[in-house]
Amino acid sequence: MTLIAEDIRVVHGRHEALSGVSLHAAAGEVTAIVGPNGSGKSTLLGAMTASLPYRGRVILNGSDIATAKAWELAAQRAVLPQTSRLAFPFSVIEVVRLGLQAGTAGDRPDVPIRALERVGLAHHADRRFQELSGGEAQRVMLARVLAQVWEPVEDGQPRWLLLDEPVSSLDIAHQLQVMDIARSFARTGGGVIAVMHDLNLTALYADRLAVLSKGQCLSFGRTADVLTDKILSRAYGCSLRVSTPPPAGDPYILPHAASP
Amino acid sequence: MAMLSDTHARPRDRLSCARLLHPVLAAVLVVACVASLEVGATDVTLSSVLGKLAQGKLPDGIERVVLFDIRLPRLVLGVLVGAALAVSGAAMQGLFRNPLADPGIVGVGAGAGLGAILAIVLGGVLPASLTALTGNHLVPFAAFLGGWGSTILLYRVATRHGRTSVATMLLAGIALGALAGALSGVLVYIADDRQLRDLTFWGLGSLAGASWAKVVAAGPMIVIAVGVAATLGRGLNGLALGEATAAHIGIDVQRMKALAILAVAAATGAAVAVSGGIGFIGIVVPHLLRLASGPDHRALLVNAALLGATLLVLADLLARVVIAPAELPIGIVTAVLGAPVFLWILLKRRGLVEL
Numbered sequence: 001m002t003l004i005a006e007d008i009r010v011v012h013g014r015h016e017a018l019s020g021v022s023l024h025a026a027a028g029e030v031t032a033i034v035g036p037n038g039s040g041k042s043t044l045l046g047a048m049t050a051s052l053p054y055r056g057r058v059i060l061n062g063s064d065i066a067t068a069k070a071w072e073l074a075a076q077r078a079v080l081p082q083t084s085r086l087a088f089p090f091s092v093i094e095v096v097r098l099g100l101q102a103g104t105a106g107d108r109p110d111v112p113i114r115a116l117e118r119v120g121l122a123h124h125a126d127r128r129f130q131e132l133s134g135g136e137a138q139r140v141m142l143a144r145v146l147a148q149v150w151e152p153v154e155d156g157q158p159r160w161l162l163l164d165e166p167v168s169s170l171d172i173a174h175q176l177q178v179m180d181i182a183r184s185f186a187r188t189g190g191g192v193i194a195v196m197h198d199l200n201l202t203a204l205y206a207d208r209l210a211v212l213s214k215g216q217c218l219s220f221g222r223t224a225d226v227l228t229d230k231i232l233s234r235a236y237g238c239s240l241r242v243s244t245p246p247p248a249g250d251p252y253i254l255p256h257a258a259s260p
Numbered sequence: 261m262a263m264l265s266d267t268h269a270r271p272r273d274r275l276s277c278a279r280l281l282h283p284v285l286a287a288v289l290v291v292a293c294v295a296s297l298e299v300g301a302t303d304v305t306l307s308s309v310l311g312k313l314a315q316g317k318l319p320d321g322i323e324r325v326v327l328f329d330i331r332l333p334r335l336v337l338g339v340l341v342g343a344a345l346a347v348s349g350a351a352m353q354g355l356f357r358n359p360l361a362d363p364g365i366v367g368v369g370a371g372a373g374l375g376a377i378l379a380i381v382l383g384g385v386l387p388a389s390l391t392a393l394t395g396n397h398l399v400p401f402a403a404f405l406g407g408w409g410s411t412i413l414l415y416r417v418a419t420r421h422g423r424t425s426v427a428t429m430l431l432a433g434i435a436l437g438a439l440a441g442a443l444s445g446v447l448v449y450i451a452d453d454r455q456l457r458d459l460t461f462w463g464l465g466s467l468a469g470a471s472w473a474k475v476v477a478a479g480p481m482i483v484i485a486v487g488v489a490a491t492l493g494r495g496l497n498g499l500a501l502g503e504a505t506a507a508h509i510g511i512d513v514q515r516m517k518a519l520a521i522l523a524v525a526a527a528t529g530a531a532v533a534v535s536g537g538i539g540f541i542g543i544v545v546p547h548l549l550r551l552a553s554g555p556d557h558r559a560l561l562v563n564a565a566l567l568g569a570t571l572l573v574l575a576d577l578l579a580r581v582v583i584a585p586a587e588l589p590i591g592i593v594t595a596v597l598g599a600p601v602f603l604w605i606l607l608k609r610r611g612l613v614e615l
Contacts, residue, residue: 051504074510087357087500088555093271098497098509123272148509231444 008056020045027158027191035212041195077160078148099144116142134169152190163194179205285566301585321394334470339569343377344482344527347570349542354496361529362543367436372532374440375406404529465536465591485526493558540598
């Protein structure tokens with residue numbers, strides 16, 4: 001099963017933020033969206049989650065999301081926003097439970113604490129969410145999202161994690177932890193779409209990659225095929241070189257090698 | 261996997277605790293109601309009348325008038341208005357995602373007041389057939405329309421992309437209040453003597469004019485509004501994460517917002533119509549409850565109704581006894597008790613209102 005975006009167009013005022021972007025994400029894979037600031041990455045994710053008005057079509061597990069009810073979508077996919085501000089003094093576990101009441105694991109009261117264990121924050125369950133650091137808050141939100149789609153596959157249908165810069169405020173250990181969670185969600189049958197900023201983490205974890213630039217999709221395909229000097233240099237507007245470390249063979253990009 | 265959870269203490273379950281508060285607060289409300297029936301300017305008491313009834317004697321005329329025509333409607337009105345003010349405060353705070361949003365403070369009360377004054381003053385001008393149709397409901401309904409209009413206006417002005425600017429909200433509230441005040445002033449000019457007395461009395465914020473007619477006029481609207489608001493708990497919880505995230509976890513945000521605005525306007529409008537501007541219940545009650553049992557709206561809204569009713573009944577009791585046999589307008593009592601709490605919230609959360 002797939003999550004498909006077809007010819008997505010989004011207009012912010014008079015500025016066309018996306019001009020006809022298509023994306024084809026398959027369950028079982030991590031699909032990353034990269035691109036420079038303002039290239040439309042988050043806007044594309046916003047359209048794919050029906051958070052903003054768009055033209056084009058988004059097909060989730062075979063049906064158009066435009067005609068689906070909010071609760072039907074919530075049972076199939078969870079969305080991690082870039083930043084989260086909470087209005088009232090909910091505790092950490094209460095925030096995670098908000099995800100549970102949306103998903104289909106509502107009769108499994110152990111899911112929230114296990115989701116918190118997953119992100120390594122079970123010991124903070126009773127703390128106030130508003131007192132957490134930015135990185136901790138981001139991981140709690142990931143736990144909330146995981147609680148919403150706790151089983152990656154349900155009734156033979158894959159469920160989806162849509163992550164908007166999931167590691168933007170995390171230290172390196174927790175960046176790896178979060179990306180590991182995303183990858184294992186995909187390996188057990190779910191689908192993951194992540195907007196990414198860090199090209200090296202993208203190279204390590206993404207199976208498939210879309211490179212956006214100026215509201216258009218420059219390239220979409222297997223990560224190794226897309227991460228090339230030519231595509232990246234064009235997308236980011238500076239000369240970049242993709243290198244490969246000797247042992248594993250995963251490509252990496254050194255800013256040292258960049259020239260304007 | 262079951263072992264995993266044993267390695268950590270079970271997280272606290274504030275929702276269950278908050279739900280345990282329902283019967284406790286209900287019991288406290290009953291006690292407050294009994295106390296309210298016992299005490300008054302005359303020495304008629306509930307217990308003496310009950311004692312008479314137990315001996316097979318009927319209460320005399322004075323006792324009947326005092327208990328059933330004066331104190332009881334006043335008590336019922338107090339319960340209704342207290343519940344309405346507290347629930348509309350809690351719902352509005354959830355809607356605006358801000359603990360300082362209160363219909364009285366941000367101008368919804370003033371809008372409702374304008375509607376009520378319009379109905380009082382212009383009510384006489386309306387064709388008789390229309391007044392017969394609306395009867396006692398005209399003033400509460402007009403207040404509801406005024407409250408509804410100002411809530412929508414306020415939401416439009418203060419909220420962009422699902423985010424409420426507190427500064428804009430409070431300033432817009434001041435503007436709304438000033439506008440409503442000015443228009444009300446114009447209406448006072450053209451009011452006749454009887455209407456003027458109605459207005460003055462009403463403007464002080466008081467339950468003193470309570471009657472069964474007022475209970476019948478405002479009761480249904482308040483009961484429906486509180487009932488609707490009580491169903492919004494899940495949605496308001498989701499909204500605490502922001503509009504987009506609320507939609508992502510399956511909440512029909514537009515519908516929920518529309519219902520919340522209607523419920524706030526109806527509860528505020530009906531309460532203002534029968535009791536004038538009684539302040540601070542809507543901000544103090546939800547705040548105390550969040551401190552005591554957490555912010556989960558599924559329990560908060562019900563608890564707010566119970567505690568709001570209790571506090572208003574007690575405030576009314578206080579208003580009746582401090583300078584007996586005269587009485588204070590209840591708005592003075594709630595302001596004296598509530599304003600310091602409001603300032604205390606501001607002091608603790610100063611960051612919230614930074615421009």
